[in-house]
Amino acid sequence: xxxxxxxxxxxxxxxxxxxxxxxxxxxxxxxxxxxxxxxxxxxxxxxxxxxxxxxxxxxxxxxxxxxxxxxxxxxxxxxxxxxxxxxxxxxxxxxxxxxxxxxxxxxxxxxxxxxxxxxxxxxxxxxxxxxxxxxxxxxxxxxxxxxxxxxxxxxxxxxxxxxxxxxxxxxxxxxxxxxxxxxxxxxxxxxxxxxxxxxxxxxxxxxxxxxxxxxxxxxxxxxxxxxxxxxxxxxxxxxxxxxxxxxxxxxxxxxxxxxxxxxxxxxxxxxxxxxxxxxxxxxxxxxxxxxxxxxxxxxxxxxxxxxxxxxxxxxxxxxxxxxxxxxxxxxxxxxxxxxxxxxxxxxxxxxxxxxxxxxxxxxxxxxxxxxxxxxxxxxxxxxxxxxxxxxxxxxxxxxxxxxxxxxxxxxxxxxxxxxxxxxxxxxxxxxxxxxxxxxxxxxxxxxxxxxxxxxxxxxxxxxxxxxxxxxxxxxxxxxxxxxxxxxxxxxxxxxxxxxxxxxxxxxxxxxxxxxxxxxxxxxxxxxxxxxxxxxxxxxxxxxxxxxxxxxxxxxxxxxxxxxxxxxxxxxxxxxx
RNA sequence: GACUGAUUAGCUCAGCAGGUAGAGCACCUGCCUUUUAAGCAGGGGGUCCGGAGUUCGAGUCUCCGAUCAGUCACCA
Numbered sequence: 001x002x003x004x005x006x007x008x009x010x011x012x013x014x015x016x017x018x019x020x021x022x023x024x025x026x027x028x029x030x031x032x033x034x035x036x037x038x039x040x041x042x043x044x045x046x047x048x049x050x051x052x053x054x055x056x057x058x059x060x061x062x063x064x065x066x067x068x069x070x071x072x073x074x075x076x077x078x079x080x081x082x083x084x085x086x087x088x089x090x091x092x093x094x095x096x097x098x099x100x101x102x103x104x105x106x107x108x109x110x111x112x113x114x115x116x117x118x119x120x121x122x123x124x125x126x127x128x129x130x131x132x133x134x135x136x137x138x139x140x141x142x143x144x145x146x147x148x149x150x151x152x153x154x155x156x157x158x159x160x161x162x163x164x165x166x167x168x169x170x171x172x173x174x175x176x177x178x179x180x181x182x183x184x185x186x187x188x189x190x191x192x193x194x195x196x197x198x199x200x201x202x203x204x205x206x207x208x209x210x211x212x213x214x215x216x217x218x219x220x221x222x223x224x225x226x227x228x229x230x231x232x233x234x235x236x237x238x239x240x241x242x243x244x245x246x247x248x249x250x251x252x253x254x255x256x257x258x259x260x261x262x263x264x265x266x267x268x269x270x271x272x273x274x275x276x277x278x279x280x281x282x283x284x285x286x287x288x289x290x291x292x293x294x295x296x297x298x299x300x301x302x303x304x305x306x307x308x309x310x311x312x313x314x315x316x317x318x319x320x321x322x323x324x325x326x327x328x329x330x331x332x333x334x335x336x337x338x339x340x341x342x343x344x345x346x347x348x349x350x351x352x353x354x355x356x357x358x359x360x361x362x363x364x365x366x367x368x369x370x371x372x373x374x375x376x377x378x379x380x381x382x383x384x385x386x387x388x389x390x391x392x393x394x395x396x397x398x399x400x401x402x403x404x405x406x407x408x409x410x411x412x413x414x415x416x417x418x419x420x421x422x423x424x425x426x427x428x429x430x431x432x433x434x435x436x437x438x439x440x441x442x443x444x445x446x447x448x449x450x451x452x453x454x455x456x457x458x459x460x461x462x463x464x465x466x467x468x469x470x471x472x473x474x475x476x477x478x479x480x481x482x483x484x485x486x487x488x489x490x491x492x493x494x495x496x497x498x499x500x501x502x503x504x505x506x507x508x509x510x511x512x513x514x515x516x517x518x519x520x521x522x523x524x525x526x527x528x529x530x531x532x533x534x535x536x537x538x539x540x541x542x543x544x545x546x547x548x549x550x551x552x553x554x555x556x557x558x559x560x561x562x563x564x565x566x567x568x569x570x571x572x573x574x575x576x
Numbered sequence: 577g578a579c580u581g582a583u584u585a586g587c588u589c590a591g592c593a594g595g596u597a598g599a600g601c602a603c604c605u606g607c608c609u610u611u612u613a614a615g616c617a618g619g620g621g622g623u624c625c626g627g628a629g630u631u632c633g634a635g636u637c638u639c640c641g642a643u644c645a646g647u648c649a650c651c652a
Contacts, residue, residue, distance in 0.1 A: 086612075272651095
């Protein structure tokens with residue numbers, strides 16, 4: 001009965017699976033396969049006319065990606081984790097004796113594109129000049145029951161590429177199999193993280209883990225995901241940031257702590273936002289934001305070099321140069337540069353007027369900080385394509401940042417802009433507990449004014465500050481965005497293995513029980529559903545003769561092997 | 577959440593001005609012992625996203641819904 005839901009090709013593959021079993025071949029063997037080399041190594045190491053012992057006896061495994069069968073000889077492409085190589089199968093080499101089953105039946109009939117096999121043989125170059133493995137023996141390692149999308153390629157040109165975004169993201173495993181460039185992005189992503197980790201570890205900073213379930217979602221302003229702890233009977237939030245916990249560790253006496261953290265924000269999704277995302281946050285004691293700027297530059301330059309061997313990286317139409325030093329400009333100068341307005345010392349009302357003049361929408365809940373942020377966001381941010389540090393943010397926008405050492409009303413904060421987007425954010429951290437309390441209270445006032453993004457007050461964090469937190473500087477950088485920039489990916493979905501999607505539409509299963517209860521045998525009930533009957537009324541509206549025809553037809557078509565009912569029987573089913 | 581567009585075979589896509597649903601690859605049968613987007617000759621395969629409507633007749637027109645994508649809104 002199971003063939004009812006399957007395509008023709010899937011049925012054929014299941015039949016092949018059964019035939020393999022009938023031949024005594026285990027399509028899913030348990031034992032280790034003694035692979036001794038990767039495809040890419042073979043291609044690198046092969047030299048014409050050079051006797052290479054290792055290549056005389058290779059043992060590789062992977063997935064069959066294409067087959068070209070030509071009578072008693074065949075070619076196939078095998079793909080492993082590192083690449084692809086062509087295989088050459090010759091009937092009389094595979095089957096030296098009388099019995100040609102392994103070639104004629106197993107290889108030619110029962111194997112398919114997508115199957116995973118292991119082969120042993122020697123490396124040679126074909127007349128057409130392609131380095132190939134001449135197969136002496138092969139072994140089925142895993143039978144594939146679903147046909148893969150077929151992607152063909154010639155001279156670097158790809159035909160029938162598997163491009164549908166929905167399928168690529170939902171079935172990333174398929175995407176990874178047939179689109180080799182995809183793998184590359186994720187390898188780079190890991191390389192970015194490893195480069196950063198090394199950079200921090202070299203300096204003696206400690207990688208730590210802090211809570212993801214928090215009772216106060218602090219450290220940033222964003223709507224959280226809420227969950228519930230049954231045993232404690234309290235709400236818990238998935239963290240929107242880990243900043244306040246890392247600072248507690250600085251209070252505790254560590255010189256430098258960092259965490260690659262999954263954060264969660266219950267907000268819109270688009271090309272640059274996913275509800276869960278990864279941020280690196282690092283805090284270093286006794287440093288300030290000027291030090292942190294140099295540190296950040298050095299780190300990013302190093303990443304670019306590690307990935308590309310150069311500081312110049314293509315992103316869309318632009319070439320971004322991550323060579324140190326990056327441009328630095330204050331937020332006020334940036335606003336002056338792009339709007340002509342000098343907002344230094346302006347009151348909230350004056351700022352509101354400027355917004356109006358600049359055609360920027362405001363609402364009454366917006367304080368000075370938000371107004372300035374709106375001007376910057378609307379008029380300036382997108383202009384900073386090359387890496388640029390925007391420094392000295394207004395105090396109202398930065399409730400966790402130390403006041404500027406010399407400029408009144410500002411804080412010691414920078415954001416790194418690249419490609420017109422925020423990439424990193426850093427401060428000289430506020431360690432004055434009394435000031436911190438005032439800032440939180442100010443946030444509370446904003447929230448009472450209707451700003452639903454103002455920060456929550458975390459009293460335990462304030463208590464920690466009261467014990468004394470050494471001066472320090474912290475920096476956060478979005479790993480997903482950094483990966484996008486470093487791999488020329490235009491969508492965050494391309495740098496996440498499994499981007500958030502709406503749940504797959506479950507095919508509406510009309511319960512066959514309803515038919516069974518009418519007295520229809522279970523097998524035939526399933527056939528009826530296959531035939532598209534989803535309700536009793538629908539069934540009763542169909543003439544008995546037609547129904548009988550449909551049922552017998554499907555039975556034959558799908559080779560179900562059921563005994564056809566008589567017209568009278570069918571009549572009784574729908575009469576009841 | 578709003579607007580626009582997409583949804584047809586396993587995959588990539590055609591399909592008109594309503595009239596029995598098409599191609600290439602994949603699949604099946606046969607031929608072919610160094611091919612390569614292999615080739616040659618045959619063949620099967622579709623709830624045209626779902627539902628309702630208009631019509632003698634809907635993949636095609638109208639409405640409702642689902643999913644995806646893009647833009648915007650939201651998002652320091």
